[in-house]
Amino acid sequence: MINELKNLKILYLGTPEISADTLSYLLEGGANIVAVITNPDKPQGRKGMEVPPPVKSLALSKGIPVYQKARIRDDYAFLDDIDFDILLTMAYGQILPVEILNKAPLGAYNLHGSLLPEYRGAAPIQRAIMDNKKETGVTLMEMVAKMDAGKMFAKKVVEIGENDNYSSLCKKISKAAADLALSSLLDVVNKVNLGEEQDENLVTFAAKIGVDEERLDLNLPLNELYARIRGLSLTPGGHFILNGLKLKVFKASIASNEQKGEIGEIVGVKKGIFVSVKGGVIRLEEVQLEGKKAMDAASFANGMHNLLGSKLE
DSSP: OOOSGGGSEEEEEEOSHHHHHHHHHHHHTTOEEEEEEEOOOEEETTTTEEEOOHHHHHHHHTTOOEEEOSOGGGOOGGGGGSOOSEEEEESOOSOOOHHHHTTOTTOEEEEESSSTTTTBSSOHHHHHHHTTOSEEEEEEEEOOSSTTOSOEEEEEEEEOOTTOOHHHHHHHHHHHHHHHHHHHHHHHHTTSOOOBOOOGGGOOBOOOOOGGGGBOOTTSBHHHHHHHHHHTTTTTOEEEEETTEEEEEEEEEEEESSOOSSTTBEEEOTTSEEEEEBTEEEEEEEEEETTSOOEEHHHHHHTOTTOTTOBOO
16 A cells, blocks of 8 residues: 555656646645656747657656657557556547556556546547536546546546636646646555446547637627637637638637627727627737737737728638
């Protein structure tokens, strides 16, 4: 039996910012992270400079060994050289085969960003916002061969505020995920918490956000369109088309529940860009025109001629 969290040797797998934030909270809480596995560095920007994943940067700053594998399912012999008790994943970005899961002496576990069995899949946080949910959460679950289908050991509810977007909700989820792991893992590995099976009749899925979904649909009702903008912000950023160019929207708000002008028409440009949509008016507050830098919408409007009366598509 492992009596203290500091004696539980955790091999942590994660990649993006939400995973790095979770790792940071775990370390603050006394978790013993013996090594980290993350995805390879990626080229970014016009110069294609290699940028490390957030989890790598954090781990190295804490002196934690880092392993990066492009396809871990084909290259996992290195695991035999790491002394660990459990695998713990949070937004790693690769599917782990059973052969890897079986290498964890005390089990392989995942922190999933929903209240399972709702929203299995790649985009549970985005989909919860886009579906106008009032709450979501995190589930500590057993990793099995089938995606997100393992036993559930603990859950933590997270409120979705009316102005939360994907980025802000990720911050809440990361803290909840770490709290859940810190409070539950010892009971799980010591078999005090045996978990419960998911009810397959209640399963819903959260498919990965497709490129086609990044185009904001002006035919959606006001509340659905606003939820779509929030679910895609700050990354990848949903967009309209303005004069043949993508206009990404990173921040918006509902200005009116009364439609003014034709759908897609820009009906105001003071203190933002006000767009008539189905059932109301959306105020765009932070935007980025294709090829330009992101900026507040008021400044963007000031630099554009004849924007008032123009139509977004």
